[in-house]
Amino acid sequence: xxxxxxxxxxxxxxxxxxxxxxxxxAYDFAAILDQSRNCERHGDIERACNxxxxxxxxxxxxxxxxxxxQLDWDEEDNHPVLELLKRSAIDHFLVGDFxxxxxxxxxxxxxxxxxxxxxTTPLAFSYVALEEYELFGEVINDISDKYPEKEIxxxxxxxxxxxxLPQGELIHFKKSFPIFYAEFIANxxxxxPEYLTxxxxxxxxxxxxxxxxxLQTEHLWHLFPGFxxxxxxx
Numbered sequence: 001x002x003x004x005x006x007x008x009x010x011x012x013x014x015x016x017x018x019x020x021x022x023x024x025x026a027y028d029f030a031a032i033l034d035q036s037r038n039c040e041r042h043g044d045i046e047r048a049c050n051x052x053x054x055x056x057x058x059x060x061x062x063x064x065x066x067x068x069x070q071l072d073w074d075e076e077d078n079h080p081v082l083e084l085l086k087r088s089a090i091d092h093f094l095v096g097d098f099x100x101x102x103x104x105x106x107x108x109x110x111x112x113x114x115x116x117x118x119x120t121t122p123l124a125f126s127y128v129a130l131e132e133y134e135l136f137g138e139v140i141n142d143i144s145d146k147y148p149e150k151e152i153x154x155x156x157x158x159x160x161x162x163x164x165l166p167q168g169e170l171i172h173f174k175k176s177f178p179i180f181y182a183e184f185i186a187n188x189x190x191x192x193p194e195y196l197t198x199x200x201x202x203x204x205x206x207x208x209x210x211x212x213x214x215l216q217t218e219h220l221w222h223l224f225p226g227f228x229x230x231x232x233x234x
Contacts, residue, residue, distance in 0.1 A: 003022050003023055003024045004020075004023065005018060005019045005020070006062065007063060007069070010075070014070045014071060014072035015069055015072065016077060016078055017077050017078055029059065029080045030080040033055075036052050039051065052088040053091065056084055056104065070112070070113060073116050082112050085108040086119055089104035089105045094219060096219065098126040101123075105122060105123040105126065109123070115142070120142045120143055121147065124136055124139050124140055124143065124153050125149075127139065128153065128156055128157045128160055129220065129223070133157065140154070148173070148176075148177040148210075151177060152173070152184070152217070155169050164230075170234055179206045179210050180206075180209075180210045182210070183210035184214060184231055185228070185232040189211060189215065189218070191215070
């Protein structure tokens with residue numbers, strides 16, 4: 001296709017996106033990513049999501065039809081490509097389209113096996129939502145034990161399968177991540193000006209990070225009720 005990007009192999013058997021002179025604006029992935037961010041800043045979330053998804057559909061058609069295609073993270077032109085995939089996956093995740101979210105995050109991890117954008121965690125949440133527990137088991141150990149998300153995922157996965165919380169994991173969650181536990185059983189999760197300022201800072205507080213994690217997963221607890229109530233009762 002004339003005036004569209006292509007993926008070229010690099011020395012390390014990875015690929016880099018290459019933009020020809022006069023590239024069609026519909027394929028300028030860095031510009032589209034910036035445009036979507038600008039829409040978000042102005043409150044037009046629907047347009048931001050549509051811009052990203054339309055770009056992702058074009059992007060998928062450009063990926064070489066090879067058994068294994070990895071993008072070179074050291075090539076900065078690849079970053080917007082991977083970021084578009086991640087953000088569109090999260091868009092679908094937040095509206096409950098877990099199959100599409102999982103598919104896009106799997107594609108992202110194929111292109112970036114080192115997971116620079118940390119897609120494994122939302123992918124694991126998507127697998128639990130889809131009751132794909134075998135796939136969940138394949139990725140959960142790729143999430144660091146230092147992340148509270150891992151404990152929440154273990155608790156939620158067990159709760160979805162058995163209707164009960166594993167007591168050992170619950171004790172570990174309370175002991176290792178008390179601020180996150182307190183946030184998840186709290187009655188209110190306000191998005192205050194202080195929260196917005198802190199979350200944009202270089203080093204947000206643990207309280208702010210706990211609030212962010214709640215907000216990122218809140219839709220799950222409405223779609224799949226019972227888990228938060230179980231946490232609260234313990």
